[in-house]
Amino acid sequence: MPSGFGDEVDAIVRVSGLVQGYGRANVLAGVDLEIGPGVLGLLGPNGAGKTTLLRTLATTTPPRSGTVEICGTRVASERTARKARRGIGYLPQEFGYLPAFTVYDFVRYCSWLRGVPGRRAHEATVNAIAAVGLASRQKAKMKALSGGMLRRAGIASAIVGSPNLLLLDEPTVGLDPAQRLEFRGLLRSLENTAIVLSTHLVEDVAAICDNVIVMSEGRFLYYGPPRELAGIASADAPGDSPLEKGYMTVLTGNEVPA
């Protein structure tokens, strides 16, 4: 079972036998996972189940079977899901926003949805906006922001209130290289937070992830540090970097290294 942390630290997320899907199809079939503080990357082709896993961890959809435990709370009902969400920050791949809201309004509103106490909400909102470099734009309307700024506002809405579990689905889409560097620095600065990062950009995985899971068709093909994934790349595997070659090796070989 993949564990994204050292043995001496308690897991923030424990998943056992998770089955999840849509309609008649099961996207995840029997996933076991433990996640602790640090950055865990999710790599995989489209339809691998990355977003489904993130949505299940965000407790937006109840699992079809299996158990999900977040911050010690076993998520089995609406009530326990809401309790767990107080420690979860989630940025969906296609996140929505209310166009008439300003950046401050939007992040503050999201902090309220997350249950951040009122007395801390203003400070948390300002800090989150500053952390993504939008302090000068906090009074701008969301509809006036560029794509990259919108994405940063979304990231701010996810990190506001210092969640214990941060789920980010393609967070760097639309960010320029400098902003991606800042984003990586932001993630490194979050201490004692379990971060699950679903991305197609192997450079982000190489730069900031402590461990990476390669998924395909709802199964975990690889788990381990990115450097080890780069190390198992075969010479003739396609790719422009060792990590890409390693990813393609695992994907085409369908092997989980011992």
Place this chain on the structure above:
Amino acid sequence: MRIFWTEVRRSPLRWLFPVLVCIDLAALFGRNTYWIGVWPQASAAAQIPSLFFGPALAASAAWAAGRAHRYSFAEQFRASALPSWRPEIALLACTLAYGMLAYGVGVAAAAVVSLPDAGPGFLWPGYVLLGMGNVVGCTAVGHAIGRWSRSAFMAPVCCGIGVFVLLGLFGQSLGLFVLSGHPQVEVVDSALATRLMLAVAITGLALLVPLAAAKGTKRWRSGIMPRLAAAGICVGLVVVTYEIALGASLQTERAAPAEPLCSGGTPRVCVWPEDRKYLPELEKMANRLASLPSDRFKVPATFMESGLGEDKYAGFQIIEGSMWSVSPNMASSVLQETVKPYCPAANQAAEDRQMRAIFELTTWLEAWANGAGQPASVGGGPPGVDLRQVGALIKQPEATQFQWAKQRIDQINGTPCA
């Protein structure tokens, strides 16, 4: 509260608000302003615009509530740590705030313009609350449907038209609104309470309606409390709807005051204290009737407004501030005192002549009391009476008119009884 003010500041309804205020004031002042200076009438008039707000606010609430789907925000709502009704309360409260504020502008305007002429007292809360109930209920209906429906288009259109049709079909029969507030009647507290409870029940349901889930995905099963609350609200909804449909009427007769407001002269005119602004004009009418030759006409000592006398249904009624509406009762009172008590005539021809004389004399007495013929805005009249002839007669010298009247009096008094 912070979130509520954020919603208010950023709501698209802030653009609709001036339109609602215009509609409110147009509905209030765009018709006969007889209600000015009469507290119950002003209250009833202030409540009327709520019927036009209702469809507009239902459509607006449906549009606002559908924003989660329209702006792809549903996923973030589903990941919320708050119970689903809390964000909905903020949004619904925002929509209601704009609706209530627009409604309040009309209520305030009605109060302000009535203050100089009206006597002691103020707006009657029953009518004002009735209008508020309509605003709340219609907004809640729109919110519920907008939240449940994934369509950003059909929900507002169907809500707006649907609420308009429901109010038009059932609004008056179910007592969801009143057209006037005569001082003789008042709102029944229990009937008002059931209507307000209907609005509250619909609001409760609107908050508990779950957000439409994406196809193929499961939703978390709600806890026992929300389900019990929803069930309780549904039962309550059925009960109050039944009570409204079959229960007590919204308005009931009001007990007469111990001392009605009366004029000082002879004959006296007594009105409900709320109708004090009409007293000077009514006194003039009574004085005009009193100026009739006393050897031919007998004028009652007192003219009383309906509901003040021993017989609650006797007495004149002031319909929409029209003094002409008062004159039939005054004229009939004078006629009853002047001629012999009515008896069926011995034959049909005599009966026809008697009735025609009664109608003509009554019509002339009405014109005499008003000092002019029947205005064009007042339609209809007694059968067989040429209103234009009476209108021309009233401009003739008094001697001519009295001679004409004497002929009718003699005809009535001379009719042989069966």
Place this chain on the structure above:
Amino acid sequence: MGRPVHSGGRTVWRFLRAHHPYGTLIGIPAVAAADGVAGSWNLWMPSAYADGMTVVPFRHFIPIVLAAIVVGGLHSSMSEIQSTATSVLRRYEVGYLVCAATAAIVLLGVAEALATSAASALLVIRGFVVWIGLALLSGRLFGWLTNWLLPVLTVFPLVYYSLDDVGEVRWWNWTGQPSGDAASWLIAATSLAAGAAAFTLTPWRLPRMTAHFRPSQGVAPTGRPGVLRHRARRIGPRR
């Protein structure tokens, strides 16, 4: 390379599928049928008329829903992509409007004629023409999904001020005037013309048409313009 073969029917269906087909294909007949079934419902509403109440047949306002459905079909969730389309999309949009409006008129007219009379059918058709013009104008101003805004705003004056002090239908009240009333048809024609003009004024045409009403954009730059030299790199074998 030969010219591509277009399957006209499939293209039409693809266009419709991007523009709320089921709402339009089901909504128009359903509303027309509703006119036949429920059009005679009398709605009692307060009015400024001396009597205080006015009775409005539901059929007088059913065309608002039809107009909203027809014009709402112009909205598409692919509007960003469509904004880069060629004139073929415009032809399809115009064709859709004409066909959907014609279908609505025919179905509404038949339903009304069967339920009441031909004169009443003309009356509701006239109302539809007024409201579709307003819906197009509203859609252009506020977005196709909110095309119902201006039509709905007409409901208040049409109900509240429908009659004058002596109980006569006001001259501008097209829902209450007889089917042959010239002023009402003029209102219908004017509304339709305004709506058509609004539909024609795309985001490209409007600035061009209003250019000479706008002040000049500023002083032209002085000095030699910079020259960018770029030598393209040849890709592929030399001939």
